[in-house]
Amino acid sequence: MKFFYIILLIILSIITSCFSNLPDNISKILKSRCDSCHSYKIYKKIKSNNKEIWEEILHKMIIKGAKLNEAEYEKLLKYFANNEKH
Numbered sequence: 001m002k003f004f005y006i007i008l009l010i011i012l013s014i015i016t017s018c019f020s021n022l023p024d025n026i027s028k029i030l031k032s033r034c035d036s037c038h039s040y041k042i043y044k045k046i047k048s049n050n051k052e053i054w055e056e057i058l059h060k061m062i063i064k065g066a067k068l069n070e071a072e073y074e075k076l077l078k079y080f081a082n083n084e085k086h
């Protein structure tokens with residue numbers, strides 16, 4: 001019976017890891033600040049954790065009209081520049 005629970009736990013952890021691994025605060029910013037023009041999931045298009053690339057993208061989006069305040073900008077930049085798979 002113990003064995004069954006272990007298998008169940010493994011299956012559950014695989015299922016949950018398949019869902020977006022975006023932290024709550026990051027997903028909140030993306031959904032409220034980026035989703036108005038395109039899907040907030042567009043960040044997946046950029047497979048880079050290079051800080052300069054993300055600075056450039058976020059600046060471009062701010063120029064286009066994204067309403068990011070400084071704290072939100074810093075959070076997004078930190079997240080994208082530190083995560084290889086996002």
Ligand code: HEC
Pocket residue numbers: 030033034035036037038042043044045046057058061064065066067068
């Ligand atoms: C005012 C509209 C607007 C908002 C708000 C906006 N974007 Fe964009 N975004 C665009 C447009 C238009 C494009 C496509 C044209 C382009 O790449 O220049 C784009 C493209 C992108 C791309 C793809 C760039 C590429 O080189 O392929 C990424 C990534 C992106 N946006 C991220 C974001 C993020 C993150 C936010 C929120 C902080 C955001 N955008 C908010 C208008 C917006």
